[in-house]
Amino acid sequence: MTLLSLQNLTVRRGQCPVVDDVSLTVSRGEFVGLLGPNGAGKTSLLRGALGLLPAEGRSSLASLPPLARARAAAFLPQGREIAWPVSVEVLVALGRSPHGAADPTDPAVNRALARMGLTAFRQRRATELSGGEQARVLIARALAQETPLLLADEPVAGLDPEAQIRTMQVFADLAAEGHGVVAAIHDLGLAARHCSRLLLIHRGRLVADGPPREVLTDAALAEVFGIKGFHTETADGPVFQPMGLVR
């Protein structure tokens, strides 16, 4: 079943298209990694798809009324903003507000905290946690929304290796349970290892779309990122390591 469909989505900043004529669909069970260099248009693509930026073309999410959209897709923005010193459980419970009340005792809040390994933190003030812990709390908020689709903008940036792998596994588990996840990721190794499908964005255009080994080709890496990499298949799955520059 399709959770997100974009048809010829174009987002402009002034005259310049930062997302250029992108068409794609995301279905249940997919963990999609959104790859591309800085400024490629990953954030604009996610925000345009949600209707947070004015866009041309069609997005199945942007055409929904705000509350219906909030029940169809959760969004984890790149900026990690926590304005007030609320407790972790109150913050995570905000994810329940599209479904009625932001109640910290909601079972969905417990599930989200448990998934992110934050149950012991629930009474702590969110603003007093470390940056990486705050990032995990914010991911838990998006999980608590329990939407069919999750859009996450650089969810694992700045996390320690354990939290990175845990987060990627949580997203892969969500996909296995029938949700869809789209995450903008810079770590190509994590993306190759955990995502079921990769989208490669270059100068606003979608230049590759498919399973990791078909997207992370030598030619695409050189063209888009200007790097070369080492990949191999191991018993534990694919391994990718960027090795050096080509330009």
Add this chain to the structure above:
Amino acid sequence: MKLILPLLALLVALLFAASLLIGPAGLGLGESLRALFRGEGEAMVLVMREIRLPRAILGLMAGAVLGLSGAAMQGYLRNPLAEPGLIGVSSSAALGAVLALQTGLAATLPLALPLAALAGAGASVLLVLVMAGPRGGALALILAGIALSALSGAVTSLVLNLSPNPFAAMEIVHWMMGSLADRSMSHVWLAVPFMVAGMAALLTLGRGLDALTLGEDAAQSMGVNLPRLRLVLILGTAASVGAAVAVAGAVGFVGLVVPHLLRPLVGARPSRLLPAAALGGAAMLLAADIATRLIAPDRDLKLGVLTALVGAPFFLHLIWRMRRVEA
């Protein structure tokens, strides 16, 4: 923590009663209540129903308005330094009042001053909405508000500067200090509908302000209609604060200090802060107004002077504590 709202409500009720029972007329408790509720004793009825009751009601309402709109403004801008006057409503309402005083209109028509202040507040809201756009962001709103405040302040100074009549200038200066003395029930009937409507609008914003804790993108993705929230905030603040300034003058610091003081007591949740700040603001203004009567009964100590005198050092103390936590 769950007791905070009932406790604040009790405090407000006690202060409201105290405001009714304390005054230069020196009435006894029994005769005050008989005069208020049963209309016994002609002079006392006049004192209770026409002098103290409007004063207490306006203190309660203006304080609630300032506390609530301060909490809403801080929640929307996610900044503890925001206050209701930030969008230029207070200074524009004050300018309207000053013009009414200067032209002598206030002396000829009893309600000309509050009406002119309301007109000033309304004009400022239209200007802010035009300047900051119906869908603009928070920054445009703040900048438009600051520019408008500066403009209104400058015109007010110009009026004082060129005032040919020293008595009018004196009256203007005194009015700008803020006071609840000598207000009548007609002030109540004029201002309270605007205050109630504005507060009702602001109290609906809780869910959206909670979601804004995580920033504008996250709030919108959680189903908050930000342009609508911003419009309700501006209109609610303008109606309620405009009316408060129209009847009480410029009373500073309540909208800044009260939300700041109560935030830790409600777990920092903007939605729970809104009603708490309304009650806290009412309590603070009633207490300050009682204090003006007790400290200097025959010198007409101005309410706004007292709130700033007490509020500013208190705020410095909060900053001092915050500095140590942040260090």
